[in-house]
Amino acid sequence: MTSDFELSLDELRAVARYATEAAEGVLPVFEAAHPGDERPRAAIEAAREFIDGATRTRLQRVTSMDAHRAAKDAVTEAARLAAQAAGDAASAAYLHPIAKAHQVAHILRAAANAARIAEIEDPGAGDRALERARERATPTLIDVLRRYPPAPTGRSRTAQLMTVLDAALREEGSPPLTGHDLRAGFEALGLPVGATVIVHASLSSFGRVEGGAATVLGALREHLGPQGTVVVPAFTGDAVRDLHPGAGADADRSGVPLFHDRLPTLMGALPTAVLADPERLRSSHPQASVAALGPLAREITARQPLAYAVGRGSPFDRLHGLGAHILLLGVGHNRNSFLHYAESLIPNHRRKLRRFPYLVDGERVWVEAPDVGDDNGRHFPGVGAEAEDAGLVRTGVIGAAECRLMESRPFIEFAARRLRERLAAEGRETP
Known part of the structure; x- marks a missing residue:
């Protein structure tokens, strides 16, 4: 095979070490789902042999292929991604020195998979996992990465996470984004001054930001001006939930907190920055609250039903009625909580049961409330992509972050129709 550049064994070991560290962290996810299947573990052990100085042999190739077969056999997305990461760790020993964008996956996909696994359980954990992956990257690994073209943009969530990580690592050593850079980006994206906007963001997707999430929030508010209102999801579902579902009334659930206005959110750095502002207001749902800053904050957060917390009568319903904009900063439509609202409007929506502690007449009780599944x-990534193809979404790049802006009314009308059609095609008819 013709080479476009040289890769030394030390450089290959640096790449293999990076992928292996990510794969080792998520191996328990696969083994919990598939006890007794040792194919991913064998791939990681083969990668470790190479990292520790052994010669590259057929062992790395064979165990890598076996781990990828295990990924195909996996019963859950998380288990599949964990096995795939193990396969990538072993195959990193044979990274090809050809300047093709798809080669970046052999360097970064294991870390992106680990981030995706983290956010399956906790939407805010993906950002934290990417930040740890960025911190783990050595100068040698970054130097190798820069010899390849940027990672191709994909529509899967893992591909999006890999693109974010790739851009962040390539930005290492470059000046951080400033508030001025961010305001210029919001203007170029077409975010109207004075708008009401609900924001979903990945801070790490920008690359380095001078001042972090506080700078992003400040830039948003300065761009919107005094008539603008910023809203963020401040969900706490992973904290305020039944730790022993189905275990009966005797199970100890005393450690689950009651919701209160200052309960931290797990939705990432920007919602945390909003909650830290003394002027913000927050709705009161135990699992699906939103926080807001601006002249419409009180109207938006005033009421939120326990049942269908993201449906009619909720802050999302009022945002829709106000003609709010939806802004995605470095995240895809899988993180677009407004799509849950769109689904709540259709008769064949999916359903789930929320369960959380609640005070009733001063007594702590457990409440069950239905909501959109x-x-x-x-479906959400596909519906979002279809909306983009239909011209309902403006896209742009701020720093290293892919950003999307849409008006809620036409977007929700389109999304509700497509979700109804997609769910009907799966056999989910109107109850």
Whole structure:
């Protein structure tokens, strides 16, 4: 095979070490789902042999292929991604020195898979996992990465995470984004001054930001001006939930907190920055609250039903009625919580049961409330992509972050129709 550049064994070992560290962290996810299947573990062990100085042999190739077969056999997305990461760790020993964008996956996909696994359980954990992956990257690994073209943009969530990580690592050593850079980006994207906007963001997707999430929030508010209102999801579903579902009334659930206005959110750095602002207001749902800053904050957060917390009568319903904009900063439509609202409007929506502690007449009780079911990447990314193809979404890049802006009314009308059609095609008819 013709080479476009040289890769030394030390450089290959640096790449293999990076992928292997990510794969080792998520191996328990696969083994919990598939006890007794040792194919991913064998791939990681083969990678470790090479990292520790052994010669590249057929062992790395064979165990890598076996781990990828295990990924195909996996019963859950998380288990599949964990096995795939193990396969990538072993195959990193044979990274090809050809300047093709698809080669970047052999360097970064294991770390992106680990981030995706983290956010399946906790939407905010993906950002934190990417930040740890960025911190783990050595100068040698970054130097190797820069010899390849940027990672190709894909529509899967893992591909999006890999693109974010790739851009962040290539930005290492470059000046951080400033508030001025961010405001210029919001203007170029077409975010109207004075708008009401709900924001979903990945801070790490920008690359380095001078001042972090506080700078992003400040830039948003300065761009919107005094008439603008910023809204963020401040969900706490992973904290305020039944730790022992189905275990009966005798199970100890005393450690699950009651919701309160200052309960931290797990939705990432930007919602945390909003919650830290003394002027913000927050709705009161135990699992699906939103926080807002601006002249319409009180109207938006005033009421939120326990049942269908993202449906009619919720802050999302009022945002829709106000003609709010939806802004995605470095995240895909799988993180677009407004799509849950769109689904709540159709008769054949999916359903789930929320369960959380609640005070009733001063007594702590457990409440069950219906809501729209989780999507888990099944339809939301596809519906979002279709909306983009239909011209309903403006796209741009701020720093290293792919950004999307849409008006809620036409977007929700389109999304509700397509979700109804997609779910009907799966056999989910109107109850």
